[in-house]
Each structure stands twice: as C-alpha cells, then as structure tokens.
Amino acid sequence: MRQKQVNPASKYRMYSPTAMTNAYQAVREMRLPVKTAARQYGVPQTTLRDRVLGRIDPETTSSGPQALLSQHEEAVFVEHIKAMAQLGYGYSRSELIDQASNYAVFLGKRDQEHPLSDRWYRSFMDRWPELKKVKPRSLVNYRAQATSKEKVTAYFDDLKSALLKDNLMDKPEHIYNVDEKGIQTEHSPPYIICAESSTPAITSARTCITTILGCGNALGTQIPPYFIFKGKRMRSELLEGASPGTQGTVTESGWSNSDVFLEYLDTHFLKYVQRPSEDQPLLLIFDGHKSHITIPVINWAKEHNVSLFVLPAHTSHVLQPLDVGCYGPMQRIYNAQCHKFLRENPSSKITRYDVCSLACNAYTSALSVVNIRSAFKRTGIYPFNPEVILDTQLAPSKAYLVPEPETDIHDIHEAHSNATTAPQPAEFFKTAEKFITDKQTFEHKQPNKTISSIVSGKSITSPTVEAQIITHKSETKSKPSSKSGNVKKCSIPSSTSSKRQRVHSPQPGPSRQTATKALSAESDYSSGDEITDDEKCCACHLFQPKELQNCVSVVFTKWAQCDYPACGHWTHLKYCCKQSVVRLHDEFFCPCHDNTYTEE
Template sequence: MRQKQVNPQQIKNLYRVYSPSSMTNAFLAVKEQNMSVKRASRQYNVPETTLRQRILGRVSCDTTSSGTPPILSQEEEAVFVEHLKAMANMGYGYTRTEVVQMASEYAVTLQKRDREHPFILKWFRKFMGRWPELSVNKPRSLSVARAKATSKDVVDTYFQSLKEILDKYGLQDKPENIYNVDEKVLQTEHSPPYVVGPRVSTVSAVTSGKSTTTTVIGCGNALGVSLPPYFIFKGQRMRQELLDGCSEGTGGTVSESAHTSHVLQPLDLGCFGPFQRIYNSECHKFIRQNPSSTITRYNICSIACRSYIHALSPANLQSSFRKSGIYPYNPSTVDELNFKPSFALKSSCHTVTDE
C-alpha cells in the first residue's frame, strides 16, 4: 500500500507550541466574559480545537504542548518571564547564558533540579518557544545619566514649559518656525551594513581601519525643511579642503574635542537613526569604489552630506517632530516604558539611603 506523504509543516502546525499566557487569556475570555470559542481562538491566536478541549475539561488548561512537560510549571515560568520583561524594560536585561543560569538556580530553589544538573541552551530554546512574547534583542545603549533624567516628572515639566513657549509666541500652527538643532558624531571607520553573499558563517567587509571622530550639527523645522549641516573636525587649524565635496551652504570649524535627548529630541527620534544607516552604506560604497582609499576627515564631509540630505528629508523631519510631541503638541507621545530605568534607579537609591 502506498503511504500518504505528510508535509513536515503540517506536523509542525499540528503540534505547534503557543504562548501559555495566550491560552490562559483565551480560556478566561470564554469562561468569564462569555466570549465564543471561535472568537477567542482568533483574538488570542490559539488553536480553536485545543481551546475547546480545555473549555470542555478534556485537557488541563495548563497543558501547552505534547510530549514531556517542562520541569517548571506554567505558573512558575510565568513569574520568571515577568521578571525578565521587567528587568529588560528597566535597562538591565539578561543574556541567554544568564537566563539559563538563573533558571537553573530557580529550579534548584524549587527543589526540581540539583546543582549538578543545570539547564542548558536546549532548555532555553524550548523555553523561548513556549513564550513567544519574549525575544532576543540587541538593546540600545543608555547612559546612567540619561536613565536618571528620563523620569515622568522631568518629561511632564518639559512639556509644560514647551506649551508655555508655544502659546506665548503663537507657534501652535506655525511649524515653519519650530526648529530643532542636534549633533551627531560620525566615525571614519564605519560599521558595515548587511550585505548579500554566500551562505557561510561570516563574511568580511573592508573598512578604513584607524578611526577618528567628526561631529555634524544638524537642523530642521517641523514643516520638513532642513538647513545645511555644520561640521566640527578634530584638529587645531581649519583647512578649506576639509569641506571638499560638501553640499551648498555647509560650514565647518575645528576643535581639539567636540562633545556635547533620546526621547524628546526630534532629530534623535527620527532622523539620526536613518542618517547613521545611510552614512554606513555610503562609506561601504566609497570603500568598494575606491579600493586603495580610506575614509578620513578630508573626505568624510562629502559622504556625510549625501547621507544628511536623505536622512533629514521632509517626511523624516515631520515624523520626528510628531514623535517628539512638539508639533503637533502632544505630551502623551512619550511611551511610559522610557520612565522605567529612572524609576528603578530612584528606587535603588532610596533603598540604599534607607539602609
């Protein structure tokens, strides 16, 4: 007899693992809110048949997949998951290795494992599969000073002062008169962009090697009009050739050290991110087209100007002012997740003081 061919994807879908919290929420929606099984299945993205079996009591609501059950119960893992999410939101997330080590200690505390048999990365992969609301991300850097400063009180005070200024000078409906000035530090040794190549573990990208920094001061208004950039080169004497290849209106100077936010500055929110990515791509293109050349302070201006024009486009500038809540004026635009690092630091300081 000819055996029926089974699609591996069908097997995967049949025994797929779903978020325990999603199944619990769907179960409660049916039981406590009289939602239909079909609607709850669609809303919480869980299998309808599986949900129905739990509603009818044929399968325990805690069961999330076939095979050997996890060592930690759903409730125990849920506590662990909430801790991981809370720490990541406050700016103190854990690495894969740290999560595995912590879970092992957790299991030992619960007397479900001994120290001679800790969890391994295989457990981590299955754990992440059970909790798809978690993911491994590369976080942005956040200095302690910025973390402390980004509190709800500080942001509320900022928006109160902003409204007073907008009202005083009648700027609520004049985006062409609302400007933002900010700076961006560029390195001559750029970070290579993603490239298309052979399917191997790693590929290389040629860069300039030794790196120096150049500061670019950008400016644009809420209507979407950008002003030419201003460059600050590291050095003691300004040379005109440092501005070779620049766009019209660009200026510059030199300084032995030029150094001067992240949730209220329009250019930071919507322009300097694209600026960095475009700059990296332009540097990569320059190196490819000029194999014997490197990026120095004498050609960084022309590369940066091309990137600046695209990054500070009318659409990006308008979006940046909208995201920052400056224009249109919107104090509630700042996500409250940004306040958590400040809250954690203040709580830590109070604890130390109390002790």
C-alpha cells in the same frame, strides 16, 4: 499494488484549546455530561474526561510529560523577566536558565545537582512566544536615571507654556531643533554579500573628529550643514563637493564651542530660517551643552526674537528630534558612502578633505522632509503630544527612584502587583529583585548645583532663568576653579630650610628618587621666580639635562639626593652620573665626592 486511501487519517488535534476550555467549564459549572459536552464542543471525549477527573492539568495544551513549572509559576517568572528587561537589567540565555534552576529549587521541584538544561529553555520559549532573544541597545546609566516620568512631565509642561507664549502651537515652520553630530574618517562597514561566513572590509584609519551642526524645523525643512574641522586655518579645499549653502570653520579640537555656536547662529542659522520678518518669534530647541548656555547667545536670541529652549539633561535619546529620527539614518548612509568611496577611488583612505562631500550626501538624504517630521512627532513636540513618550522608554529610570518606606519592590511593575496569589514565587522574586532597592539607595544623592540644573527643560531667554544663569556664572567666576588645581605643586627637597613651590617640580618618593617632565628652564614655570643653584644638578648645573633641551615629547627625569654628610646635592640619574636607579635604602653619592662615589 496498495490502494489509495479514501479517508486518510485525520490530522492530530483538530480542536482548539479554547473549545476544550469551554467544554471543561460546561462539565464543571453547568453539570453537563462529559459525552454531551464533548459532542457539543467538538473535542475528544477521552481527553475531556482526563481533565475532568484530574488526570491531566486542564491548562495543558500539548501532549507528553507535564512542564516542570505550573502555568501560574511560569507566568510569574515571565513577568519577572519582562520587568528586569524593561529596567535595563535583562537576562541572557545562560542567566535565564540559571535563574529558572534556582526558582525550581526554591519551589522544591529540583535539587542543586540537577539544573535545568537547554532543552527546557527551548520548550519554555515555545510555550511563551511573546519572549524573544534580542540584542539590547546600550543605555548609559546617567541617561537612564535622567529620563524619569517626573522630569519628562515637567519638560512638556514648560514646553507647552513656551509654545503658547509665542503662539506656535500650529506653526511648525517656526519650531527648530539644532544639534551637533561627530563623524570620523573611520567608518563602520555595512552588510555585504559574500560566500564566506566571515570576511574583511577595508576601512580608513581614524585621524580626527569633524563636527556637523545640523538643524531642521517641524515642517520638515532642513538647514544646510555647518562643518567644524580640526585645524588652525580654514581652507576652501575642506568644503569641496559640499551641497549648496554649506559653510564651515575650524577649531583646534574639531568640536564646537561657544564662539563657534554663536557664529553659527548669527551667520548661518538666521540666513535660512523661515519667517516673514523678525517680528515673528522662533523657538529653537537644543541640548544643554555648556557651549550653548552663554550670555552672548542669550543676548543674541533676545535681539533677533528667538526663544531658546533647553532639553532636560541627558534625555536627548528620547526628546531630541534630530537624535531620535535623523542622525541614526545619517550615520548608516555615511558608512555606506565611505564603503563605496574606498572601493571606487584609487586612494584607499579617507581624509578630512573627503569628509564634507561624503557627509553632505548623507545629511541631505537623512534629514528628509519625512524623517524630520517623523522625528518631531515621535518626540511629542509637533503635533504637541506628551503621550507619545512610552512608559517602556521611561522604565529604566525606575531603578534609580527612591521608593516610599512602605513601597514594595513589586510595585515597580504592574504585573507583580497582581501576582499576590502565589506567596512562594513572589517571595523568591522579591529576593531576586532586592538589588534594585540597593541600587535606588546607592544612587540617591543630592544633585550638584550646576548650570544644567538651572536650564534643564526650560526656556533660557525668560527673564527668571536668565537672571539665575547670570548669578550662577558670577558665583562660578568668584570661586577658584577645581580644574585648575589638578596640577599639584611640589617642592624640590634641598638642604636649605626654605623650600620653593614649583609646578612640575620633583619630589622624592619612597625610593628616594624623583621624576619630573622635561621642562624648558625659560618658560615652563608658571611663576616668574628664577631657579636657584640649590635646585639645579650639581654636575651639569642645570635644572634640565642638556640631552633633553630640544626634546618635544614628555620625558621624566630621575633625580637622587647625595647621602654624603652635609652635602644634600641633587643629581640627574643616567645623564650626569653612572647610576640610573636608586632603590630604597641604597646609598647614593653625587659626582662631587669622587673618593666615596660607588657604582650600583
């Protein structure tokens, strides 16, 4: 029978890497003998001697073959990975391995025929535990470009001036944020418990959008939701199951507009704000959507002693409290409510009549006192603190800033400014990051003069900004709208010398055919001119075929012009003749010339 060991074998490597480093420095700098230093710091004598004699790299912390890249070379690579991730252009697993292989080839430690493998990747990630594989959140490029250090700093300077002007630095109950949130009848299923690796979840079909106007103050008080349904007539059934104080209206699109926003402020917002009288000013913060920036809204605000402050354009993901801390939890709660509703109710679909009760529960839970206070704190509004906006939140904008002529791309992140001791790695990553300089040059252009550039990050109730808004709107009205010119006016070719301009009129293309919408001959023209005989079909003597007169959808009618000498009549293809297609260089004769008419 085997005897139990009295002194079992000691565990591998009982010393710390720091002790080995201190022992190595004692031998090198203090000239201690290897044996004395090993005994003093509790490290193996042979291991210390191998490092002193240069047989093993002093920075080695694990046994086995040495890593392909030195610790300094890997450190430069890690800083490059971090910088690219902060800019929003991080590497995936396969891209990181490819980049490391090119890096090793550049340093002369590998050739093109022997790239690095997944095994190297796993060892590399073990050596650098600060790196992790994560799923990044999507960030639209114009949001990344807009959220720059300069714009955020200017925003906080203007916000501080607005708070001091109305003496609201210590009055959170008078600082409000309002924002829209769109919800669908189709929801994203939550995580569920099941035995299979993949399983379906029943959802309702997407029908129409419903908008919620939500609001809360920095003290944590929420204002009841205001719903905007898609439709033409408001029904009381749409608000069934609503929480107390909930109101709503309808629009054709289900989105808010300037009239709805003004109605919300006047009939809903004022009803629930916390202030003793209108002598106490309020600060209302919102984004720069065009429905918020209107002269009636500004006049309403001045009448009721409300200061309107507009966030910088495309920065709501960082600076708007409701977006930062409330609407994300609200969407998750709404998804869970919809999932539970479909399971517990006989109906297997969610309609707009069910949206209000489901969304009210989510709204009440998500816009809690804790969430609203935390949201205002995370955005630096109350307590007023610009420092809460981290540099990592602003880092993606650096890819769109035009550097100074002598500025090196490595100045974008601080880590590379300290990596000048290794010229080879620095040169490699300078080439790898050249696309950032190209992107900076490509994205740099003069901003358009829009209403957003005037009100972005400013109080629009101030006289100066209000005057600029009035001037801009008057200039916009005096200029022809570019959107109204999107519909091109084309002429119907005819044998006469005069060609009338018509909206949606047919014009021959390369195949000598023309296409037009199925139009009503009575009302679909923007001009009041009558359609002449030359513009009608020579067979049915109508501009629109009889078969399409009661059609309610968009249908394109094909025309062809007769090639008979001195004729030039236009005819509906398919409806008024036997041919349905006329191709390039084909001859076509209208039904007026039966003796020469031939089928295709």
